[in-house]
Amino acid sequence: MIVKDKSKIYAVFVHLGENIPRHLVLSLERHLTLFPNVPCVLIVNNPPSVTLPEKIRIEMYATSHETVDLFAEASKKMDHTFRGGFWKYTFERLFALQYFHEKHPHAKLLHIESDVLLFPSFPWKEFLDYNSIAWLNVNETHDVAALVHLPNLQSTKSLCDFLREELRQNPETTDMYALLSYAKRNPFEHQYLPSLNLINSRSDNQKLLDSNSKSSDYFKGYFDPLALGIWYFGQDPKNNYGKSTRYVDQTHHYLSATQIQLSYFNGHLIDQYNNEWFSIHLHSKNLNLFGPNWEKWLIKYLQEASVQTHRNIFSIAAFQIAIKDRPMREHLWHYFAKKQKLQNLVKNPKISSLFLRARKLFGI
Numbered sequence: 001m002i003v004k005d006k007s008k009i010y011a012v013f014v015h016l017g018e019n020i021p022r023h024l025v026l027s028l029e030r031h032l033t034l035f036p037n038v039p040c041v042l043i044v045n046n047p048p049s050v051t052l053p054e055k056i057r058i059e060m061y062a063t064s065h066e067t068v069d070l071f072a073e074a075s076k077k078m079d080h081t082f083r084g085g086f087w088k089y090t091f092e093r094l095f096a097l098q099y100f101h102e103k104h105p106h107a108k109l110l111h112i113e114s115d116v117l118l119f120p121s122f123p124w125k126e127f128l129d130y131n132s133i134a135w136l137n138v139n140e141t142h143d144v145a146a147l148v149h150l151p152n153l154q155s156t157k158s159l160c161d162f163l164r165e166e167l168r169q170n171p172e173t174t175d176m177y178a179l180l181s182y183a184k185r186n187p188f189e190h191q192y193l194p195s196l197n198l199i200n201s202r203s204d205n206q207k208l209l210d211s212n213s214k215s216s217d218y219f220k221g222y223f224d225p226l227a228l229g230i231w232y233f234g235q236d237p238k239n240n241y242g243k244s245t246r247y248v249d250q251t252h253h254y255l256s257a258t259q260i261q262l263s264y265f266n267g268h269l270i271d272q273y274n275n276e277w278f279s280i281h282l283h284s285k286n287l288n289l290f291g292p293n294w295e296k297w298l299i300k301y302l303q304e305a306s307v308q309t310h311r312n313i314f315s316i317a318a319f320q321i322a323i324k325d326r327p328m329r330e331h332l333w334h335y336f337a338k339k340q341k342l343q344n345l346v347k348n349p350k351i352s353s354l355f356l357r358a359r360k361l362f363g364i
Contacts, residue, residue, distance in 0.1 A: 009108040009128050011035065012100060014043045014093035016061070020050050024114040026290035028056050031112075033292075034120055043096045059103075061096040070167055091167065091175045094145070098160045101153050109156070111148040115236075117229075117280045117289060120267035123219050130218075132191040133159060135179060136225040137208065139254050143179035144225050146281045147193060155189060162186075191215055193223045195255050199273065203254040221276035226250070229281040231257035232305050236283050237315040244284050244313045247305070261306065264298055284313075
């Protein structure tokens with residue numbers, strides 16, 4: 001059924017695969033609290049395994065035969081089994097947006113990644129009046145789908161047609177490469193959401209800086225692609241076996257987080273130059289920042305960052321998730337195997353026997 005909902009924007013979250021993570025549930029609850037007048041949709045391809053907020057609209061997405069064949073061919077070049085199909089699903093979620101948009105052809109969509117933190121001053125009205133496909137740039141080789149604005153169905157179809165062809169031509173691509181490719185080839189249809197200015201940018205690409213300047217004038221603020229969230233709150237601990245390290249400068253990103261000092265006042269995240277930041281990409285998925293006391297935790301973390309204390313955080317839950325993935329278990333084993341002291345230790349016959357049993361137990 002096609003729904004007529006002209007002059008409406010949907011906040012759309014997508015989770016493909018099993019086991020809806022806790023931070024996504026909290027993110028949905030937080031959205032309902034902060035933005036009760038912005039309809040929120042969660043697109044899934046499996047029945048939800050957890051209880052979700054009642055006011056969240058659930059849309060079931062089914063992979064088309066064309067998409068099944070497309071990824072089957074691509075999987076010959078790209079490991080689509082990594083972490084439960086991570087690379088496949090991050091790409092396919094863009095096709096799921098088209099599926100939903102076809103049911104709501106008169107609406108605008110704003111896709112929000114589950115680990116993106118929006119602040120109360122988020123410019124929904126400006127997005128409602130915005131007519132370009134838009135997302136954020138990371139660097140010269142990567143864009144990021146942290147926020148994806150789709151102004152109309154025609155634009156969404158054009159984007160997804162391009163992405164399908166891109167995947168056919170380059171099976172090893174990811175959503176981050178493919179989005180960048182689209183942005184380069186469609187400069188009149190696409191605009192970058194603002195993240196850069198003359199002070200915080202490592203890029204000397206004047207065209208990119210001019211585009212950011214134009215869009216920041218429109219939105220009256222900025223959005224974090226990734227670098228700010230990593231600097232202030234760390235990376236996803238699953239990427240480092242439970243350990244998340246803060247204050248690590250992502251020097252390969254255009255946005256230089258070390259040049260930005262953030263403070264939070266009355267619903268506004270402001271830097272030292274009085275620029276407003278409407279979102280933070282919370283790569284660490286820190287549950288404290290999605291929960292009901294998120295403002296208290298945010299202020300605490302920002303104060304710590306001002307003097308760079310509490311640098312390392314360890315999550316046992318993230319460690320357990322990390323070691324369940326076979327490629328990561330193998331990586332962990334090889335990491336320790338390189339340690340000279342461990343190599344000397346396993347020369348002991350009894351210790352060696354224990355290590356062999358451990359390898360069989362964990363399937364390494």
